[in-house]
Amino acid sequence: MVALLLYAALCGSASADVFDDNPAAVSLGAGNVQLFARSADGQILHRQLSAGAWSSWAAVPGLQAESGPAAAVFGTTIYLFARGADGAVWQNILPLGGAWSGWESLGGQATSAPGASTRVGNGTVDLFVRGTDNGLYHRALVPGQGWTPWEALGGNLTSAPTALGYSTSGSIDVFVRDTAGGTASMYYVNGAWNGWYGYGGSIRGAVALASPATDVLQAYARGSDDGLWLHRHAPSNTDWTRIDTTALSSSPAGVSDTTGSVWLFARIGDELFTRNVSAAHTATPSYGGWVSTGRVALPAAPTPPAPLPPPVTLTPSLSYTFKAARRSTRLRTLTVKNIPAGATVKVTCSPGCSTKRWTTTPKRSTLSLKKFTRKALRVNAKLTVTVWKPGAIASVKTLKIRRSRSPQLISRCLPPGAKAPQRCAT
Numbered sequence: 001m002v003a004l005l006l007y008a009a010l011c012g013s014a015s016a017d018v019f020d021d022n023p024a025a026v027s028l029g030a031g032n033v034q035l036f037a038r039s040a041d042g043q044i045l046h047r048q049l050s051a052g053a054w055s056s057w058a059a060v061p062g063l064q065a066e067s068g069p070a071a072a073v074f075g076t077t078i079y080l081f082a083r084g085a086d087g088a089v090w091q092n093i094l095p096l097g098g099a100w101s102g103w104e105s106l107g108g109q110a111t112s113a114p115g116a117s118t119r120v121g122n123g124t125v126d127l128f129v130r131g132t133d134n135g136l137y138h139r140a141l142v143p144g145q146g147w148t149p150w151e152a153l154g155g156n157l158t159s160a161p162t163a164l165g166y167s168t169s170g171s172i173d174v175f176v177r178d179t180a181g182g183t184a185s186m187y188y189v190n191g192a193w194n195g196w197y198g199y200g201g202s203i204r205g206a207v208a209l210a211s212p213a214t215d216v217l218q219a220y221a222r223g224s225d226d227g228l229w230l231h232r233h234a235p236s237n238t239d240w241t242r243i244d245t246t247a248l249s250s251s252p253a254g255v256s257d258t259t260g261s262v263w264l265f266a267r268i269g270d271e272l273f274t275r276n277v278s279a280a281h282t283a284t285p286s287y288g289g290w291v292s293t294g295r296v297a298l299p300a301a302p303t304p305p306a307p308l309p310p311p312v313t314l315t316p317s318l319s320y321t322f323k324a325a326r327r328s329t330r331l332r333t334l335t336v337k338n339i340p341a342g343a344t345v346k347v348t349c350s351p352g353c354s355t356k357r358w359t360t361t362p363k364r365s366t367l368s369l370k371k372f373t374r375k376a377l378r379v380n381a382k383l384t385v386t387v388w389k390p391g392a393i394a395s396v397k398t399l400k401i402r403r404s405r406s407p408q409l410i411s412r413c414l415p416p417g418a419k420a421p422q423r424c425a426t
Contacts, residue, residue, distance in 0.1 A: 021037070021038050021067075021068045021250055021267065022068045022113060022160070022205065022206055022208075022250050022251045022252070022253055022266075023035060023036060023037040023068065023069075023250070023253045023265045023266070023267070023272060023296075024036045024037070024068065024069045024070050024071045024253050025071070025253050025254065025255040025263060025265055026071045026072065026073040026078060026255055027073070027255050027256065027257035027263075028073060028076055028078075028096070029257065029258075030257050030258035030261075031049070031050065031051065031052065031257060031258075032048065032049065032050055032257060033048065033049040033255060033257055033263050034046065034048050034071065034073075034078060035047050035048065035049070035265060035274075035293075036060075036069040036071055036080060037068065037069065037265075037272060037296040038065050038067070038068050038069060038082070038296070039057075039296050039297055039298070040296070040297070042064045042065050042066070043059050043060070043061070043063075043064075043065070043298075044059070044060045044063060044065050044069050044080065044082055044092075045057040045058065045059055045060070045296055045297075045298065046058050046059075046060050046080075047293075049263075054293060056298075056299045057296065057297065057298050057299065058298070059298060060080065060092055060100055062092075062102060062103045063082060063084060063090055063092075063103040064084065064085045065082040065083065065084065065090075066082075066083045066084060066085050066087075067082055067083035067110070067112065067113035067114070067160070068082070068113045068160075069081060069082045069113070069114075070082070070113060070114040070115050070116040070127075071116060072116040072117050072118045072125050072126075073118060074118045074123045074125060075123075076095065076096035077093060077094065077095045077096065078093070078094040079091065079092075079093055079116065079118075079125050079141070080092045080093070080094065080100075081106075081114040081116050081127060082113070082114065083110045083112070083113060083114065083129070084103075084105065086105075087108075087109045087110055087111075088105045088106065088107050088108055088109065088110070089105075089106045089107070089108050089110050089114050089127065089129055090103045090104065090105055090106065091103070091104050091105075091106050092104070106127070106139070106147065107150065108129060108131070108137060108139075108150050109131060109132050110129035110130065110131065110137075111129075111130050111131065111132055111134070112129055112130035112157065112159065112160035112161070113129075113160040113206070114127055114128060114129045114160070114161075115127075115128040115129070115160060115161035115162045115163045115174065115206070116128070116163060117163040117164045117165045117172060117209075118165050119165035119170050119171070119172050120165050120166065120167060120168055120169075120170060121168065121170045122143070122170050123143045124140050124141065124142050124143065124165075124172075125140065125141040126138065126140050126163055126165070126172045126174075126188075127139050127140065127141070128161040128163055128174050129160075129161065130157040130159075130160060130161065130176075131152070134155075134156045134157050134158075135152055135153065135154050135155050135156065135157070136152075136153040136154065136155045136157055136161055136174065136176065136186075137150050137151065137152055137153065138150070138151050138153055138174075139151065153186065153193060154196075155176065155184070155186075155196060156178075156179055157176045157177065157178075158176075158177045158178065158179055158181075159176055159177030159203075159205050159206045159207070159251075160176075160205070160206040161174050161175070161176050161206070162174065162175050162176075162206050162207045162208060162209050163175075163209070164209035164210070164211060164217065166209075166211035166215065166216070166217045166234070167189075167215050167217075167234075168214060168215060169189055169190075170189065171187050171188060171189035172187065172188045172189075173185055173186075173187040173209070173217065173233075174186055174187070175206075175207040175209060175219060176206075176207075177203055177204075177205065177206065177207070178198065181201075181202050181203065181224065182198060182199065182200045182201045182202060182203070183198070183199045183200065183201050183203060183207055183219065183221065183231070184196045184197060184198045184199065185197055185199065185233075199219075199231060199233070199237070199240075200239070200240065201221065201223070201229065201231065201240040202223060202224040203221040203222060203223055203224065203229065204221075204222045204223070204224060204226070204251065205221075205222055205250065205251035206221075206251045207219050207220070207221050207251070208220040208221065208251065208252040208253050208254035208264065209254060210254035210255055210256045210262045210264075210280070211256055212256045212259065212260050212261065212262050212277075212280035212281040213259050213260065213281035215234060215235060216234060216235065216281050217233040217234040218230060218231070218232055218233060218254075218262070218280065219231040219233050220252050220254050220264060221240075221251065221252070222248045222250070222251045222252060222266070223240075223242060225242075225245075226247040226248050226249075227242050227243075227244055227245045227246065227247070227248070228242070228243050228244040228246065228248060228252065228264070228266070229241065229242050229243065230242075230243050243287060244287065244290075246268065246290055247268070248266045248267070248268060249266070249267040249268055249269055250266050250267035251266070252264050252265060252266040253265045253266070256280070259281065260278060260279050260280055260281050260282070261276065261277070261278055261280065262276070262277040262280040263275075263276055263277075264276075264277065266290075267296075268290065268292075270295055271292045271293070271294055271295055272292070272293050272294070272295070272296050273290040273291060273292050273293065274290070274291055274293055275287065275288045275289060275290045275291060276288045311391055311392050311393050311415065311416055312389075312391075312392045312393065313392070313393040313395075313413060313424070313425075314340060314343060314387050314388070314389060314392050314393060314394060314395045315338060315395065316336055316337060316338045316339050316340075316343075316385075316387045316395050316397075317336070317337045317338050318334075318335075318336055318337075318385055318397045318399065318409065319333070319334075319335045319336075319337055320332075320333055320334045320335070320399070320407070321333045322406065322407060324402070324403075324404055324405055324406060324407075325376070325404065326403055326404050327378065327379060327403070328376035328377060328378050328379060328401070329376060329377055329379075329401045329402075329407060330373075330375075330376040330377075331372070331373040331377065331407075332373065333368075333370075333373070334368070334369040334370065334372055334373050334383075335366060335367065335368050335369065336366070336367045336369065336385055336387065337365065337366050338365060339362055339364070339365045339366065339367060339387060340365070340387075340389060340392075341365075342361070342389055343361070343362075343387050343388065343389040343392075344359065344360070344361045344387070344388055344389070345359070345360055345361070345362060345367055345385065345386070345387050346358070346359045346385075346386045346388070347359075347369060347372065347383065347384070347385050347386075348383070348384050349372050349377075349381065349382070349383040349384070350381065350382065351378065351381060352377065352378045352381060353372060353375075353377060353381060353383065354371065354372060354373075354374040354375045355371045355372050355374075358371065358372075369385070377401045378401065379401050379402065379403045380400070380401060381400075381401045382398055382399070382400050382401075383398070383399045384396065384397070384398045384399075385397045385398075385399075386414070388414065390416075391416060392416070393413050393414065393415050393416070393424075394413065394414040394415075395411070395413065395414075396411070396412040396413065396414050396421040397409060397410070397411050397412075398410045398412070411424065412424065413425070
């Protein structure tokens with residue numbers, strides 16, 4: 001009769017948001033917590049606590065998630081689950097030191113976020129969802145056998161299910177919100193499902209489960225007052241107790257990374273908060289305060305550096321006087337003017353020049369090239385003056401000797417990194 005009454009309580013009517021974007025967390029050992037949450041654009045994001053510091057959020061790409069995530073760990077392999085846009089449950093696997101396997105559909109038609117956990121001792125991963133009839137559905141990944149078919153476990157859920165394998169008996173427990181707004185659970189052990197069992201309370205959304213010691217199970221929930229509540233489920237049951245009045249914006253998630261330590265996570269406003277409970281398995285636990293980890297969002301792209309200013313174009317001038325003849329021209333004066341401070345002047349001349357090349361860094365803005373005027377330059381001889389400075393557009397001026405007329409002056413520019421002079425920009 002008692003079991004019948006409890007089942008009837010599950011089949012009434014109540015409202016709860018089964019898509020309240022709860023986070024999910026698992027642990028790979030003491031001080032190592034793996035945290036998952038859904039971002040505003042539907043991506044599942046992942047970050048980890050290691051050596052006392054949180055990594056940045058990173059995307060688990062490839063799925064437009066329609067629910068918050070669930071996660072389970074077997075050994076050092078993480079199994080991640082979420083409801084896809086098609087209503088099916090999707091899976092992604094991360095081995096230690098490896099890469100995500102990619103999202104793979106496990107089928108089903110879920111109307112909530114999934115719940116998942118691993119049984120102690122045998123490595124079976126259990127997966128739960130609320131179905132289209134609001135009942136509880138289950139399938140399991142059995143080592144060496146693969147996934148079992150979906151099976152219906154009944155009930156009338158008003159939240160996503162939450163599961164935890166905490167007992168050395170190899171059992172799996174699953175908790176839900178019932179239609180009266182309280183909690184109910186069932187468990188699997190020795191080949192059979194047992195329940196439903198009611199545990200009262202007045203909660204919003206899904207329950208968080210954690211096992212801070214062997215064969216110890218604790219349930220945390222967002223109460224109807226939005227505060228954080230605790231139910232000590234095993235080894236002995238206690239009533240729900242409010243442990244914090246801070247108004248939560250989501251159901252919590254919980255995980256134990258080592259004996260006595262429980263990490264809790266919940267959204268408060270637009271940010272995701274965490275807190276640690278020490279001595280959680282004792283009668284006198286110590287509750288740390290809520291600490292913000294920021295928004296559930298990928299790190300902002302770094303601000304691009306300001307564009308470099310355009311390089312300065314050097315504008316020296318080449319001044320000369322001459323006397324032209326049929327076969328050669330005599331340069332009487334040859335001077336480079338308007339040389340910027342720190343610039344280098346390189347001069348080459350061929351064929352038949354009195355000096356073939358010269359490079360100097362003048363101390364003044366004017367430089368005489370009289371060493372190139374000691375003898376006449378034959379027709380078709382070329383004298384090139386390059387004025388350059390690091391980071392600037394160099395000036396290249398070529399003086400070509402012509403028959404019986406003035407030399408031809410050609411001006412070009414040489415941008416940084418360019419191999420050959422080119423026409424100067426106007």
